[in-house]
Amino acid sequence: MTTDTAPPAPAAPQATSAPPAPPPAEHAVDPAGVLQVIRTRAVVREFTGEPVSDDDAKALAAALVAAPNGANLQAWAFVIVRRPQLLLSVRAFAPGVFAIPALILVACLDHSRAADESDTRTHKEGRLCVAMAVENFLLAAHALGLGACPSSSFLPGPIRVLLDLPDHLEPVMVVSAGHPAHPPKPAPRRDIDEVVHYDNYA
Numbered sequence: 001m002t003t004d005t006a007p008p009a010p011a012a013p014q015a016t017s018a019p020p021a022p023p024p025a026e027h028a029v030d031p032a033g034v035l036q037v038i039r040t041r042a043v044v045r046e047f048t049g050e051p052v053s054d055d056d057a058k059a060l061a062a063a064l065v066a067a068p069n070g071a072n073l074q075a076w077a078f079v080i081v082r083r084p085q086l087l088l089s090v091r092a093f094a095p096g097v098f099a100i101p102a103l104i105l106v107a108c109l110d111h112s113r114a115a116d117e118s119d120t121r122t123h124k125e126g127r128l129c130v131a132m133a134v135e136n137f138l139l140a141a142h143a144l145g146l147g148a149c150p151s152s153s154f155l156p157g158p159i160r161v162l163l164d165l166p167d168h169l170e171p172v173m174v175v176s177a178g179h180p181a182h183p184p185k186p187a188p189r190r191d192i193d194e195v196v197h198y199d200n201y202a
Helices: 031-040 054-065 082-091 118-142 156-162
Strands: 075-080 103-110 148-151 169-177
Touching: 031 118, 054 075, 054 103, 054 118, 075 082, 075 118, 082 103, 082 156, 103 118, 118 148, 118 169, 156 169
Parallel strands: none
Antiparallel strands: 075 103, 103 169, 148 169
16 A cells, blocks of 8 residues: 655755955956056157047046055155146146147155154165056056156256245156157067066076
8 A cells, every 4th residue: 555645845045255346446447448548658758739538637646546555654756737828837847748739747755744754764765665656647547548757857946936836746757748749659578588586586
């Protein structure tokens, strides 16, 4: 004799870990595009007369302050010059600015935020942080279709007077920027195998 029996209960589903959440939209980047901007950036010294738009100037400013810096002291200050007459005045005291740009960035070290002004090493690190911010600026300019040229050839005294810089700000670098008069062409580089080594220099 057979008896009716209830079918076995289905097995409980195995608990699985949820897939990782996608990164926020503002963190989603195109690696190939970023690397292309880095590899194809080139110094641009000649510019058209077209001005740099407000939106582009704000994007360049945002790139500056996003740079890495020691202990997050952000010991820097930046003046972006776009007024035509002031541009000409700043250029007059900056031999490293060859042509008339649409914009000049004056990048400064802020001694009031430096960790220890008596420490030479700290001062050098502060200048390196300003340089990293300038590199962000150069890459952002290239990504926006602009061109730029950094220079340390300028007269700090007149620049300080023209821009009303307080005593605790030290001009470190000027950068001319604008729309390239000619397509940018990266300069030749040493072979990567000559300068990059893995694990040791041998």
